[in-house]
Amino acid sequence: MNTTIMLFLLQDGITNGAIYALLGLALVLVFAVTRVILIPQGEFVTYGALTYASLAAGQMPGTAKLALAMGIAAFVFDLFVARQALHARLIVRAFLANIVLPAIVLAVTLYFAGQKPPVAICIVLSLVIVAMIGLYLYRIAFQPLAHTSVLVLLIASVGVHLALQGLGLLFFGAEGQRGPAVLSTSFAAGALRFTGQSIAVYGITIAFIVGLWLFFGLTLYGKALRATAVNRLGARLAGIRTSLSGLIAFLLASVIGALSGILIVPITTLYYDSGFLIGLKGFVAAIIGGLVSYPLTAVAALFVGIVEAFSSFYASNYKEVIVFMLLIPVLLLRSLAAPAVEEEKD
């Protein structure tokens, strides 16, 4: 192997690694706040990517309708929970957030769908649609189970993943899609050629990580989210609703997932079920970070990306195997180093 190939592989690895880093951070965030191992993270990726690609190709994405359907379900859930004390204000608020909002987004999507809107509008619409799906998903599937064990939440998570994947097949078909590049310029630096898309990946990843860091460090809601992750009972005693923290965590995770998808889909063809494997690589990074450490997860994600790039060069048939094998020594080391932990009771 010569230096040029090595540099190419490194570049490729870092580009993918940056996306795994975003996904890994979202997984850590959701787990820390809600104790849900977010297997449907991959579906956020495919939904974001394929919604974006469909819109750009002038098609109507089914996800916008799904968002409205889930919003209606969430509204019913809200009414059911509040049935003993129905205030007009509460009903109006739930109606606006769960039905009016997705209906407006659906109308806007319908308006733009036939006319191949500019890239920026496609991005914004895709992000908003997937963000709403993420929010309502938490409300419908996870908030009612919030008090149960990690295992129950994991089973629900697998169920949601399967359901969303099936819906993905229904909405987007079995054919793969590609989307237009977010940035279409490119330039060369020595032997390496940087496409606008890879610059966008680095730029957006860095901006998002800095943004998350500021959000968690400086804002009251960011701190409330951290507090919920550190001590759920303590947070509740301070008046912080765990359901609010859960909603914010799922909102961030779905936006991060959709954004990752939008960044990948101009580089690789994505199918309705591609998200799972991509999400799993973010998961490998999150596990290396122990599902708690954000910086360790980000570094591990870059490592996963680079290992993937090199193994696809040397042993492309085994590239996934090699990436997932990274987990074995990590888990072994962790199980040796960590004391036995009991399932928490709350």
Next chain:
Amino acid sequence: MSALLSVTDAHVAYGKVEAVRSVSLEVGANQIVTIVGANGAGKTTLLSAIMGILPLKGRVSFAGQDLARLDIEDRVAMGLGLVPEHRELFVTMNVEDNLELGAFRIEKSKAKRSIEQVYTLFPRLKERRKQLAGTLSGGEQQMLAMGRALMGAPKLLMLDEPSLGLAPIIVADIFRIVTELRASGVSVLLVEQNAQAALKIADRAYVMELGEFVLSGKASDIAANEQVAASYLGFQHEGASVL
């Protein structure tokens, strides 16, 4: 005068085991009420149930409103605060962030004022305001837990074993602050194993044994009760130096 907190015929069970049986209690405005009793009597269980952490059978009303359907967070918003035995601090966050989060439900302009008030009560916290909560000493953690609860502007603060594991000089400080709270209009429901110290500052007292109240009345009467003295104040000579 109607009571600020009133609990009527409360039962709390862990599965089939009833840890609290048929308990009724009242806390009035500007009062310190203490529940004394041995380890395992059900004091912590009762406080947790009043806060909504454990399910309670019976009636609990606070400031004239029935609490039955309200979550912990709603009770906090109504002005009910709990400083639990294990303090439940945000250990990886600094003192100031812990305090700021205590005022999560309060308007920002009011929060600024009350963080200064908390620092006046606990000057030590101001010195350590950038330090992580997990690195504080036990006494400082107790102060921070109380400070965080006070940031929520409670009308009634429930303290669960605030003196547990602390040096006598710090215990005296904490009990002094509890009396200051009463003076500033915050009622306190105090659960203590250190019955001697608790009865000295309290207005009313309940004695709890095996999940039931066996005695209640003015704190000074309870302290003078021979039976109580024999059971709970036996270590009078060692305990006397505390306050």
